[in-house]
Amino acid sequence: MKKNSPTLSDVALKAGVSMMTVSRVINNKGKVKPETREHVLKIAAEVGYRPNYIARSLATKRSTTIGLVVPDITNPFFSEIAKGVEDEAYRLGYNVFLCNFDENPEREFDVLTSLAEKQVDGIVLCSSRQNNKQLYHSLGLFKHVVLINRQLPAPSHTIQSLILDDFNGAKLAVEHLLSHKRKRIVLLSGPKQSHSAFQKEKGYLAALKKHNIAHDPEQIKHCSPTMICGKDTMSMLLKNDPTIDAVLAFNDLLAIGAMLACQEFGKIIPQELEIIGFDDIPLSKLIIPGITTLTYPKKEIGSIAMKIIYQMMDQDISLDFPKTFAPQFIFRQSSPK
Amino acid sequence: MKKNSPTLSDVALKAGVSMMTVSRVINNKGKVKPETREHVLKIAAEVGYRPNYIARSLATKRSTTIGLVVPDITNPFFSEIAKGVEDEAYRLGYNVFLCNFDENPEREFDVLTSLAEKQVDGIVLCSSRQNNKQLYHSLGLFKHVVLINRQLPAPSHTIQSLILDDFNGAKLAVEHLLSHKRKRIVLLSGPKQSHSAFQKEKGYLAALKKHNIAHDPEQIKHCSPTMICGKDTMSMLLKNDPTIDAVLAFNDLLAIGAMLACQEFGKIIPQELEIIGFDDIPLSKLIIPGITTLTYPKKEIGSIAMKIIYQMMDQDISLDFPKTFAPQFIFRQSSPK
DNA sequence: TACAATAATGTTAGCGCTAACATTATTGTA
DNA sequence: TACAATAATGTTAGCGCTAACATTATTGTA
Numbered sequence: 001m002k003k004n005s006p007t008l009s010d011v012a013l014k015a016g017v018s019m020m021t022v023s024r025v026i027n028n029k030g031k032v033k034p035e036t037r038e039h040v041l042k043i044a045a046e047v048g049y050r051p052n053y054i055a056r057s058l059a060t061k062r063s064t065t066i067g068l069v070v071p072d073i074t075n076p077f078f079s080e081i082a083k084g085v086e087d088e089a090y091r092l093g094y095n096v097f098l099c100n101f102d103e104n105p106e107r108e109f110d111v112l113t114s115l116a117e118k119q120v121d122g123i124v125l126c127s128s129r130q131n132n133k134q135l136y137h138s139l140g141l142f143k144h145v146v147l148i149n150r151q152l153p154a155p156s157h158t159i160q161s162l163i164l165d166d167f168n169g170a171k172l173a174v175e176h177l178l179s180h181k182r183k184r185i186v187l188l189s190g191p192k193q194s195h196s197a198f199q200k201e202k203g204y205l206a207a208l209k210k211h212n213i214a215h216d217p218e219q220i221k222h223c224s225p226t227m228i229c230g231k232d233t234m235s236m237l238l239k240n241d242p243t244i245d246a247v248l249a250f251n252d253l254l255a256i257g258a259m260l261a262c263q264e265f266g267k268i269i270p271q272e273l274e275i276i277g278f279d280d281i282p283l284s285k286l287i288i289p290g291i292t293t294l295t296y297p298k299k300e301i302g303s304i305a306m307k308i309i310y311q312m313m314d315q316d317i318s319l320d321f322p323k324t325f326a327p328q329f330i331f332r333q334s335s336p337k
Numbered sequence: 338m339k340k341n342s343p344t345l346s347d348v349a350l351k352a353g354v355s356m357m358t359v360s361r362v363i364n365n366k367g368k369v370k371p372e373t374r375e376h377v378l379k380i381a382a383e384v385g386y387r388p389n390y391i392a393r394s395l396a397t398k399r400s401t402t403i404g405l406v407v408p409d410i411t412n413p414f415f416s417e418i419a420k421g422v423e424d425e426a427y428r429l430g431y432n433v434f435l436c437n438f439d440e441n442p443e444r445e446f447d448v449l450t451s452l453a454e455k456q457v458d459g460i461v462l463c464s465s466r467q468n469n470k471q472l473y474h475s476l477g478l479f480k481h482v483v484l485i486n487r488q489l490p491a492p493s494h495t496i497q498s499l500i501l502d503d504f505n506g507a508k509l510a511v512e513h514l515l516s517h518k519r520k521r522i523v524l525l526s527g528p529k530q531s532h533s534a535f536q537k538e539k540g541y542l543a544a545l546k547k548h549n550i551a552h553d554p555e556q557i558k559h560c561s562p563t564m565i566c567g568k569d570t571m572s573m574l575l576k577n578d579p580t581i582d583a584v585l586a587f588n589d590l591l592a593i594g595a596m597l598a599c600q601e602f603g604k605i606i607p608q609e610l611e612i613i614g615f616d617d618i619p620l621s622k623l624i625i626p627g628i629t630t631l632t633y634p635k636k637e638i639g640s641i642a643m644k645i646i647y648q649m650m651d652q653d654i655s656l657d658f659p660k661t662f663a664p665q666f667i668f669r670q671s672s673p674k
Numbered sequence: 675t676a677c678a679a680t681a682a683t684g685t686t687a688g689c690g691c692t693a694a695c696a697t698t699a700t701t702g703t704a
Numbered sequence: 705t706a707c708a709a710t711a712a713t714g715t716t717a718g719c720g721c722t723a724a725c726a727t728t729a730t731t732g733t734a
Binding site for chain 3: 027
Binding site: 063115 | 390391392394395409410413417424427430432434436444454478564565568594620624625
């Protein structure tokens, strides 16, 4: 028969002091005589005392716990963010609840509710698929919220947003290609419902317009963000129009797929055709030729999200973290500087 | 000034019943007159009552919370397992704490301690890097444990193991390569402390021995399980010995890294050199040539781990889930059937 | 109608902590 | 030595629930 783990009261009894004195020692808070501290710590170690955070949370109304809500943790983009959040949480003494919602707004609502019931101190919500009204309602359950890649019309001091500047990323990429005298630039766009794909399309069109270049609707194709879709779509495009001389892709997987199609067509990269992707996945720097890409500091974004929640908790100081992340241009052989 | 969220006591007061009656309604437990239930639910909805699971946990000594501890969530192998665990947890009404330990036994110990303090009902621990003594000590903190890919000498009714049969996987792979008349088969092994790497090495050696092939210690190299390490290590090996004609890699990331090194060396795959990896990460089927690999049903393993903890919690019935998982051979171009 | 069985509801105490206030011990200074 | 200031420790009540037992209401049967 395994007996229950020892409580604060057990330690107090054995050490011959009050529970509050033990509490002060354990939490390193308030004044305690050094000899008393030593003695209490010794007894605590002897009986193997471990504080019960459930009880502590109930008393302090703080759980040292946050929720991280993502569409799908198997997507490398989100697992990098999750890593950043968790690393920072570990540093700060927090624990992270992970929830997937599988692009399903109902499940998103469910998991948010469950996190609120678990009394998390805050949440980091990535790429929410709820509409604004639903979202306001859900977020009302929380004391502190950081949204990643989603903005609400009415800002609030309990809700912060971290925004990825895909519009300017795409614009920058297209202008880079134009500066290399590229004439027919194709956009391999992402899923139609994607906020990020929408921003990149806007940036692509804005760059063309700025340079007075007519836009041919045939030059934008929507793809699922996979290598095979990039390859197939690019093959089709090249068949119809061999004069294509540049590609901007929604992500690196599409870019690599497009590159494979070009190689089959005998298009020499980058001399005859340049390619730019997004995300900087590990493969992009290892493959030959290397893929030029625009990327965001994903781990850092996760880490900042956690830091913001922590600071919101602890003090009302004005936060001076970056809120908008400019994409970083990484030049490799597929579209050199 | 935002007022505190309503408590069970607020609902009881407003509905004119005792707190226990409200508790019974909320938890759907015990006998309550249908009219009373309706009335209580109406009041609860009116005031926007949400149960406080911290308080409930303290009273019931159950947190409906588990911990998932992995070396690195950005490794696709673990993010798939995490997905399986979380999906099942969602179905069962549980929440999952995610912790990374970065191959660092000290951090592993830290996060286990923090999970115990948060009173999780159980943990799923993947690829522990602690030695047996440390591990026993850490696991003693928990009521229920599922280990993935780690076995302890003394089994226990609170600790279950799900084992991936890496020994036979590696043996199978090497025999496949031998059947293709490969003579110099390199093993790109994983981290030295990894149980899985150890099993794969044993399988590799067993296959060589079975076919009376001398083993050259230079043909086993330990790598961190990343693409870049695979590439660098393979480059070095090829420089020293261009006659290498096959590679078995600890995982697909290493396998892909090795493939990139081969391409730089002008080695034609699979004609001049065959490659087999482990895990079947998504990239392995997209890249060209596709990577032949041995894989396990990762989401299912995660889901079973969660189910086992749930069943351990709820009843002491004997569990009849599979405990050992045979690898599945997936043939692609890098080492065809 | 009488009363045992059961349904429905209520009361008490406690889960393991800490906030807030209260008391006692120790220090330093005039 | 006297006493205010501060250090050190203690006491009380409560965080928001539920387990366990207690009581009251309602049912069915002889």
